[in-house]
Amino acid sequence: MRVSAYRKKAIGAALAAVLLVGGATACEGGEIALSDRPVVDGAATEALAAAYKKTSAAKSAKFRMTMTMPASLGAGGTVEMSGVQGWDPQVMDVTMKGALPRGSGADSLRMIMSNDVVFMEVPKDSPMTGGLEGKHWMKLDLDAVAQASGDAEALKKLSGMSGMSGVDQNQDPAKQLALLLSSPNVKHLGAEKVEGVDVERYKGTLTLKELLAADGSGKALSDAERAQLVEAMKKAGIKGYDMDVWVDKDGHPVHMKVGIGTPQGTVKMDASYSDYGTGATVRTPSENETFDLFAMFEQLGELGAGA
Numbered sequence: 153m154r155v156s157a158y159r160k161k162a163i164g165a166a167l168a169a170v171l172l173v174g175g176a177t178a179c180e181g182g183e184i185a186l187s188d189r190p191v192v193d194g195a196a197t198e199a200l201a202a203a204y205k206k207t208s209a210a211k212s213a214k215f216r217m218t219m220t221m222p223a224s225l226g227a228g229g230t231v232e233m234s235g236v237q238g239w240d241p242q243v244m245d246v247t248m249k250g251a252l253p254r255g256s257g258a259d260s261l262r263m264i265m266s267n268d269v270v271f272m273e274v275p276k277d278s279p280m281t282g283g284l285e286g287k288h289w290m291k292l293d294l295d296a297v298a299q300a301s302g303d304a305e306a307l308k309k310l311s312g313m314s315g316m317s318g319v320d321q322n323q324d325p326a327k328q329l330a331l332l333l334s335s336p337n338v339k340h341l342g343a344e345k346v347e348g349v350d351v352e353r354y355k356g357t358l359t360l361k362e363l364l365a366a367d368g369s370g371k372a373l374s375d376a377e378r379a380q381l382v383e384a385m386k387k388a389g390i391k392g393y394d395m396d397v398w399v400d401k402d403g404h405p406v407h408m409k410v411g412i413g414t415p416q417g418t419v420k421m422d423a424s425y426s427d428y429g430t431g432a433t434v435r436t437p438s439e440n441e442t443f444d445l446f447a448m449f450e451q452l453g454e455l456g457a458g459a
Contacts, residue, residue, distance in 0.1 A: 156243075160376035191337040196340035199399070200333055200438045204372045206403040212238040212432035215402075222417035238432030239324035242267055245434045266436050268294045273437075290439040292445045302424050325405050325425050332356045332395045334363060344398065346407045347424075351398040359392035360385050404428045406449045 169382065235246035244265040262273040266275040272290045332338060335356030344353050364384055373420035384390075398407040408423045 153408070170360065196338045197338070199352065200329055200338065200397070201372065203399050203403045203405060204329040204333060207329060207405060207428070208240075210326075210404065210428040211240040212236065212428070213325065214427040214430075214432060215421045215423060215425050217266055217421055218232055219419065219421040221419045236432045236434070237324070238434070242324075243432050243434040245432075264434055264436055266434055270294060271437050272443065285443060287441060287443045288444055289442040291442040296446050325408060327421075328395070328408055328410055329397065329405060330377075331358065331393060331410070332397055333372045334358055334366055334378070335393075335395065336362050336366070345384070346398050349400055349406060353398050355395065355401065356399045357392060357394050360390065362392075390407060392417075402428075424441060 184235060214236050215234065218230060219233065220230045223229075229250060231248055231250040233246050233248050237244045237246075242265075244263075246265075247260055247262050249260045261275075264271040264273075270292045272292075274288050276288065286407065302427070331355065335358040338354060338356040341353040341355055360382065362379065363385070366378070370375055372376075394409075394411035396409040397405050400406050404425070406425055408425070410421070410423075412419060
């Protein structure tokens with residue numbers, strides 16, 4: 153039994169979109185330029201620690217992002233994302249515009265994520281609708297696919313998305329602050345204005361070597377979280393992070409630029425956050441609205457290496 157051309161196109165675009173969001177959240181922009189002598193600003197660390205606690209407690213926010221990825225990653229171009237996210241529990245409802253996956257045939261795509269299950273809405277006029285049994289949502293359980301495939305590369309990509317270097321690490325502004333707090337050279341760059349709001353700007357960089365050397369004392373990341381992040385960075389070949397954060401008077405980050413240097417180049421992302429603590433209510437499509445990609449993979453017996 154073979155997958156139809158329509159289904160191949162739909163599946164390919166769906167997986168590309170899923171990995172695009174994962175890549176977006178795991179690889180944010182800026183060059184990695186570290187000084188030889190780290191400078192730690194104690195007041196900055198204290199302020200960021202307080203912001204981390206407040207942001208963690210908020211549990212949700214609205215966001216806007218612009219991401220630019222190098223062509224060497226296979227998804228070059230700029231993508232705009234906007235929506236709502238929650239990090240306790242982990243949920244997301246995002247609309248993407250811009251350099252969308254080839255084969256989508258759409259100007260925008262909506263994606264919902266709840267825990268490690270992703271739903272992608274297929275526009276009615278998109279060529280992806282062919283072969284989806286008249287349904288307009290595709291469902292993919294990331295953990296199930298990664299575990300069942302036996303494909304080391306797929307497992308690396310998908311586990312990276314659902315781990316500390318994936319969606320929960322990088323879409324969650326609280327964990328972004330935790331990452332910045334792990335930097336040995338955090339600096340306070342002074343007061344600024346962002347969209348008319350008074351903010352304080354903080355900057356720091358962090359390499360894999362520095363993360364390995366950190367003792368973790370007084371930091372936001374637990375030993376287990378730090379070990380998980382180290383492992384994710386090693387798998388992805390990440391060189392380091394370059395982070396700028398703007399925090400408002402309420403102690404919430406309203407603007408972030410967090411860069412990850414990769415062997416393929418620098419991925420750049422600019423993120424804005426608002427409406428902290430208003431609650432992220434995400435409705436996932438019902439079973440009769442969705443086409444289950446994982447179930448189809450199982451049916452076709454195509455979960456072996458390379459699938």
